[in-house]
Amino acid sequence: AVARVYCQPRVISHAKQRTIKVALGCTFKLVRNDAPNATDDSLIQSSLTILKQHPEITHVLLITGDFDYHVLTNQLLQQLKSVVLIGQTENFNTKLVSRVHEFLSVSFIASFPSNWWTQEPQAELDAISRLADTSNLACIDNLLAHIAITKPYQSAAALKGLAQVFSETFPDKTQKLVLARTQQVLSHFRLAAQQVRNQFLIERTDSILSKIT
Numbered sequence: 582a583v584a585r586v587y588c589q590p591r592v593i594s595h596a597k598q599r600t601i602k603v604a605l606g607c608t609f610k611l612v613r614n615d616a617p618n619a620t621d622d623s624l625i626q627s628s629l630t631i632l633k634q635h636p637e638i639t640h641v642l643l644i645t646g647d648f649d650y651h652v653l654t655n656q657l658l659q660q661l662k663s664v665v666l667i668g669q670t671e672n673f674n675t676k677l678v679s680r681v682h683e684f685l686s687v688s689f690i691a692s693f694p695s696n697w698w699t700q701e702p703q704a705e706l707d708a709i710s711r712l713a714d715t716s717n718l719a720c721i722d723n724l725l726a727h728i729a730i731t732k733p734y735q736s737a738a739a740l741k742g743l744a745q746v747f748s749e750t751f752p753d754k755t756q757k758l759v760l761a762r763t764q765q766v767l768s769h770f771r772l773a774a775q776q777v778r779n780q781f782l783i784e785r786t787d788s789i790l791s792k793i794t
């Protein structure tokens with residue numbers, strides 16, 4: 582695969598283009614339209630064309646925080662692609678992040694440059710696991726707050742905690758209101774997990790739903 586740089590001619594001179602081509606081995610696509618977001622639109626259309634030509638692609642990694650790419654993310658989700666977003670924690674659009682399956686910060690990747698894709702925020706996962714207090718049902722809301730398809734590791738830890746709580750307190754101590762809220766959150770989460778075909782999260786969610794429904 583060859584990387585391609587999308588830009589308008591006035592942004593990078595021919596001399597700089599040659600230097601970049603030699604250094605990175607990439608190609609350039611010059612966007613001669615001066616309309617707002619023309620370069621982004623060109624990149625998005627090219628991406629969709631590539632995905633149409635290669636339906637075997639199931640995972641897409643986007644490095645951006647710009648909401649202009651919501652059109653692309655929507656298309657990817659409709660095609661049941663798994664979408665991971667990388668961006669600056671202090672400069673990203675929250676609506677865009679909420680639509681993808683996982684968000685990773687640049688600072689996190691910089692901390693593990695050679696194997697960031699295998700890392701788990703273990704300290705955070707341990708903290709979530711400790712929320713499972715079987716003597717205090719208020720912990721259920723705290724665990725549910727950590728369930729989101731954009732954070733699969735945190736969700737798995739929260740699901741593990743919920744399984745522990747319900748295995749020890751259900752049905753005697755669990756109020757109907759708590760059960761209803763839990764069922765609503767988990768049912769919604771299961772649909773999201775099914776959309777990205779995360780069988781592990783689906784099975785964990787099903788095991789809890791079977792206890793409370």
